[in-house]
Amino acid sequence: MLDLSAPHDQQTAEALDRFYDFARRLDTHQDSISDIKLSFYCRELGGEFHFISFETRKMKNAMDLIRVNNLHMNIKNMGATGGGAHKFADVWEKELGIGMFKQDELDSLVAGMQFALSTVVGECYTFRPKQDSTTEQTTEKAESANASSHTGSGPNESEQESRDSISYSSAYPYMLVTIGTGVSVLRVDGPRQHERVSGSTIGGGTFWGLMRLLTDVESFHDSMKLAEKGDLSKVDMMVGDIYGDNSEALEKLGLAANIVASSFGKLVSKDDPSKGLTQEDLARALLSLVTNNIGQVAYLNAKLHNTPRIYFVGSFLRENMISQRRLSYAIDYWSKGEMEALFLEHEGYFGALGAFLMSQNIEKRNGGFYQWETNP
Numbered sequence: 001m002l003d004l005s006a007p008h009d010q011q012t013a014e015a016l017d018r019f020y021d022f023a024r025r026l027d028t029h030q031d032s033i034s035d036i037k038l039s040f041y042c043r044e045l046g047g048e049f050h051f052i053s054f055e056t057r058k059m060k061n062a063m064d065l066i067r068v069n070n071l072h073m074n075i076k077n078m079g080a081t082g083g084g085a086h087k088f089a090d091v092w093e094k095e096l097g098i099g100m101f102k103q104d105e106l107d108s109l110v111a112g113m114q115f116a117l118s119t120v121v122g123e124c125y126t127f128r129p130k131q132d133s134t135t136e137q138t139t140e141k142a143e144s145a146n147a148s149s150h151t152g153s154g155p156n157e158s159e160q161e162s163r164d165s166i167s168y169s170s171a172y173p174y175m176l177v178t179i180g181t182g183v184s185v186l187r188v189d190g191p192r193q194h195e196r197v198s199g200s201t202i203g204g205g206t207f208w209g210l211m212r213l214l215t216d217v218e219s220f221h222d223s224m225k226l227a228e229k230g231d232l233s234k235v236d237m238m239v240g241d242i243y244g245d246n247s248e249a250l251e252k253l254g255l256a257a258n259i260v261a262s263s264f265g266k267l268v269s270k271d272d273p274s275k276g277l278t279q280e281d282l283a284r285a286l287l288s289l290v291t292n293n294i295g296q297v298a299y300l301n302a303k304l305h306n307t308p309r310i311y312f313v314g315s316f317l318r319e320n321m322i323s324q325r326r327l328s329y330a331i332d333y334w335s336k337g338e339m340e341a342l343f344l345e346h347e348g349y350f351g352a353l354g355a356f357l358m359s360q361n362i363e364k365r366n367g368g369f370y371q372w373e374t375n376p
């Protein structure tokens with residue numbers, strides 16, 4: 001078994017000092033996000049994991065930051081995955097002297113996710129209908145109220161859900177939906193058995209790209225803050241806008257008046273489509289459009305592959321309670337309670353985590369972690 005708790009040589013100790021010094025100051029760096037609350041210690045590996053992210057478009061700034069803080073010293077190779085592991089391999093080698101051990105994107109994703117699920121207590125959570133006012137909630141009371149309002153076809157405030165940590169179930173198969181720039185849908189059949197069965201071009205990049213076009217927000221975090229305050233019924237055509245209050249016809253159609261009939265459809269019928277709209281409303285409607293589409297792709301694939309559990313991961317879900325709650329509600333609603341949407345604390349980091357583990361040949365066997373002798 002890998003023993004990182006063994007005494008370090010001086011070079012390693014100095015490299016660690018540099019890293020911790022850097023990590024302490026990182027909060028103040030505008031181009032990166034240091035997810036301090038996601039750090040965890042792995043007893044079996046004898047070391048701590050820390051998570052820092054940069055947008056790909058800021059790669060040059062990331063490399064400069066690594067160089068000026070001397071973080072690249074003593075690092076010859078690094079596990080890497082995704083398109084960037086191919087696109088940026090040469091420049092990393094040239095500028096930082098670090099070689100990329102390229103790992104397959106989906107293998108890394110599944111390996112990282114399974115490692116976190118079996119190592120980090122409280123990694124997985126779901127949303128359940130709130131039982132009564134005394135029901136213990138783990139977190140997000142405030143988000144719950146915000147995320148539930150104005151959703152059109154989602155839960156409303158009187159139907160609040162509670163966010164509950166749940167223990168990891170190792171039952172296969174399950175669906176894994178990763179929402180990064182685009183969306184990939186995987187069917188996972190075992191620890192090393194998975195297949196990409198579907199995908200969608202309408203993903204986190206669609207939301208973030210259109211937000212940059214339609215509003216003046218400068219960060220994804222600010223997009224979420226805007227969306228929380230928006231009213232999508234000013235942008236989306238609701239079923240009731242088309243049918244009026246004809247409850248008999250709606251009953252026959254099987255749709256409620258307050259659900260969305262067409263995302264952004266209300267703008268067609270206005271002389272000036274932008275009149276009376278705020279950036280908040282646009283943010284909310286855009287978030288709903290992308291989320292609903294992903295939910296449908298996920299649900300239909302889960303139905304096709306007969307997998308009652310759907311794990312949703314990827315950075316699009318970061319601090320994004322609106323989409324998480326909406327996906328939970330939609331999967332439960334469409335499947336009539338037969339399927340469950342599950343979420344993970346380290347949602348955006350599984351590819352990176354898995355690439356590290358795979359590049360070090362670290363694998364879980366018989367309840368412990370092992371590092372195999374040779375690197376690939």
Ligand SMILES: Nc1ncnc2c1ncn2[C@@H]1O[C@H](COP(=O)(O)OP(=O)(O)O)[C@@H](O)[C@H]1O
Nearest residue numbers: 055179180181204205208220314315316318348
């Ligand atoms: N701080 C952030 N900056 C930019 N995008 C973010 C941020 N946090 C979350 N996102 C969302 O995450 C998406 C990228 O997800 P990620 O999992 O990093 O994708 P990829 O696998 O393509 O690198 C963005 O398109 C955006 O919707």
Ligand SMILES: CC(C)(COP(=O)(O)O)[C@@H](O)C(=O)NCCC(=O)O
Nearest residue numbers: 082180181182183184198199200201
């Ligand atoms: C090409 C990708 C696997 C890249 O992954 P990402 O960087 O988006 O996480 C992903 O964007 C994707 O699956 N897009 C959808 C392609 C499609 O199914 O049509």
